[in-house]
Amino acid sequence: MNDMGCWNVIGVAGDKSCDKLAPLVHCRNCDVYANAALRNLQRPAGDAYRAEWAAVLRQPLAQADTSDTSALAFRIGREWLALPTAMVAQVAPQAAAHRLPHRGASGLAGIVNVGGKLMPAISLAAMLGLDERDAPAREGRHTFARLLVVEWDGQSFALPVADLFGIVRYASTGLTAPAATINRGFERFLLGVTSRDDMHIGVLDASLIGHQMTRLLR
Incomplete structure (x- = not known):
């Protein structure tokens, strides 16, 4: 055939x-x-x-993705920070906090209504010693302040943030040390720094942040 x-x-x-x-x-x-x-x-x-x-x-082998952790990145003043996504319950519109009488703890801004639920509002700027007024000018991008609702030890907290970047993934073993010029009070709350393009994001220690927020309510 x-x-x-x-x-x-x-x-x-x-x-x-x-x-x-x-x-x-x-x-x-x-x-x-x-x-x-x-x-x-x-x-x-x-x-x-x-x-x-x-x-x-x-062709060289593609480098394996070693990312094993995800976090939500946000900005306070000039600092980009991140908390684990597992800790974040929701992102809500900005709302004014109502001060509590006889509660002057630095970091406790008052209480705020989020979707009909009252929860303590925590100023990370005050707690970490950051100047939230020191905000960089952003070109080509609108910024909107938000309330970041996080949960720790069964308690919800509302954290006012100046801007939201979104979820970032990183290798927990690949974090770098913070800059030497950073203030020591802030540095103790950081696990390290991860980078995205030209951004340096400080990864916050969730346990220290959670413990400190809980102490503010006592």
């Missing part, structure tokens, strides 16, 4: 006149078809084929 293959002429793809077709039902059950497939697989590889695969195999 010619290069067309008998299966294309008298077999299932042809006029079905082959004597073997009735007992075998389909050409794939025929030794002629099987032998043709074997010859096709054993044919010498062409120069172009070998050159193409050689080029593919010379």
